[in-house]
Amino acid sequence: MTTSRAPFRIGKTFPFEATRTLNGAPDGHSFWAKVTLVADQLTGPGFVADFGELSPVKQYIAAALDHRLLDDVVGGAPTCEAIADHLLAWCREFLPPPAVYPAGPSSVRGRVGDSRTARAGWSLACPHD
Incomplete structure (x- = not known):
């Protein structure tokens, strides 16, 4: 398999509708969460990971x-940063460990937004032994 210096990425965006309290009033929004798997090289079949690896994220959202x-979900002010932090904690606990795809993802990245221009994000390294 040919490798490249630039990392490879796959990702999925998961839209969801939710309400949060802002300034004491309910504020309904269309949100989105994007989760991206990043790898320095492709696995034997020629991909970063199977898109099915992201199905648990969709189910959780x-x-x-x-x-x-x-x-009620994030346990505090439900800012995009707090929602992103909540998803980071969930991904850290429930996404398959790097042992499932030892040549695959070197990191998992996430973003949460409540508009086309406003978002917060995180990156989680997946060390390979």
């Missing part, structure tokens, strides 16, 4: 964030 009051 549908069950825990979609049509919910985000104040």
